[in-house]
Amino acid sequence: MNIEETINEVKEEFQEMFAEAHDSESLEKLRIRFLGKNGRVKKLYGKMGSIPDESKPVLGKELNKLKQQITRQLEVRQEKIEEEKKKQQLEEERIDVTLPGTRIKTGSQHPLSLVTEELEDIFISMGFKIAEGPEVEDEYYNFKALNIPEDHPARDLQDTLYLDDLYLLRTHTSPVQVRTMEKTKPPIKIIAPGRVYRADELDASHSPVFHQLEGLVVDDKITFGDLKGTISIMVEQIFGEEHSVRFRPSYFPFTEPSAEVDVSCIVCEGKGCSLCSRTGWLEIMGSGMVHPKVLSMSDIDPRSYSGFAFGMGIDRIALLKYGIDDIRLLQENDRRFLQQFK
Numbered sequence: 171m172n173i174e175e176t177i178n179e180v181k182e183e184f185q186e187m188f189a190e191a192h193d194s195e196s197l198e199k200l201r202i203r204f205l206g207k208n209g210r211v212k213k214l215y216g217k218m219g220s221i222p223d224e225s226k227p228v229l230g231k232e233l234n235k236l237k238q239q240i241t242r243q244l245e246v247r248q249e250k251i252e253e254e255k256k257k258q259q260l261e262e263e264r265i266d267v268t269l270p271g272t273r274i275k276t277g278s279q280h281p282l283s284l285v286t287e288e289l290e291d292i293f294i295s296m297g298f299k300i301a302e303g304p305e306v307e308d309e310y311y312n313f314k315a316l317n318i319p320e321d322h323p324a325r326d327l328q329d330t331l332y333l334d335d336l337y338l339l340r341t342h343t344s345p346v347q348v349r350t351m352e353k354t355k356p357p358i359k360i361i362a363p364g365r366v367y368r369a370d371e372l373d374a375s376h377s378p379v380f381h382q383l384e385g386l387v388v389d390d391k392i393t394f395g396d397l398k399g400t401i402s403i404m405v406e407q408i409f410g411e412e413h414s415v416r417f418r419p420s421y422f423p424f425t426e427p428s429a430e431v432d433v434s435c436i437v438c439e440g441k442g443c444s445l446c447s448r449t450g451w452l453e454i455m456g457s458g459m460v461h462p463k464v465l466s467m468s469d470i471d472p473r474s475y476s477g478f479a480f481g482m483g484i485d486r487i488a489l490l491k492y493g494i495d496d497i498r499l500l501q502e503n504d505r506r507f508l509q510q511f512k
């Protein structure tokens with residue numbers, strides 16, 4: 171086969187393969203095959219030495235033309251492919267500026283915050299101020315100043331989380347009573363919401379961390395009737411007017427007399443169901459008249475002043491109010507749960 175024929179053959183072969191090459195990769199393969207160092211065209215140049223001188227100009231021209239053509243064809247198609255790619259990319263990234271934006275998911279208030287704020291509002295409307303105390307307490311404020319004796323079971327390691335010999339995590343908000351009485355003289359009218367701790371295992375109805383709202387009123391001539399009136403208004407507002415309240419005699423070392431407060435069952439309305447253990451009543455707080463010893467330990471003369479105090483579990487009130495059956499739901503912060511309180 172002479173070189174002319176070979177040139178033609180290479181030309182045809184290129185055109186055939188070129189017809190099939192539609193992506194950059196195949197084009198690059200073609201470039202290497204035809205224009206590369208050991209490519210077909212290079213080899214044809216190599217053969218130029220062995221042809222008669224008079225044919226050289228013509229064949230040389232032919233060969234140059236072939237090389238240029240191949241180069242040009244490859245370039246043009248590569249450009250086209252790149253253009254296509256760009257177009258496609260633009261198409262994919264097209265944005266419709268008239269579409270509504272993605273909404274930012276906003277949080278919602280935690281049911282505990284909702285109930286706490288509602289309780290605060292109720293008491294503030296009755297003239298109470300909000301007081302605070304530390305969560306790390308000492309034995310004096312948590313127990314001794316509240317007339318809780320040395321050998322009282324509440325002081326036991328089993329119930330109280332001690333930090334060391336002196337400090338502990340407060341087991342109730344009642345120490346705020348003492349701190350308030352030490353700082354201010356009557357008339358006193360405060361509530362103290364806050365976190366409290368007990369050495370309890372976490373289950374559906376117990377948690378080692380929960381919340382209480384303490385109340386304390388001290389003035390001259392404060393009576394048990396004032397306590398009843400205050401609590402009845404609070405229960406009416408938080409649970410609804412249809413609910414009744416009852417005071418059941420009880421015992422707390424820091425109040426005398428003491429009473430536990432029950433609200434008529436929010437599920438069965440007093441008929442008896444599993445929530446209220448068939449009693450028709452749900453216990454919601456402890457209360458009583460401040461013990462004279464507690465007043466005098468805080469330098470308030472029990473002959474001139476009297477007072478009442480109460481302490482309720484905020485978590486329990488939230489569970490009852492919203493019909494939640496597991497206290498753990500209040501701590502897990504599952505958005506599906508929390509969203510329901512918007």
Ligand code: PHE
Pocket residue numbers: 341342343344422425455456457458479480481482
């Ligand atoms: N501190 C008590 C408790 O945690 C509740 C209480 C407060 C009782 C004030 C009477 C008066 O159980």
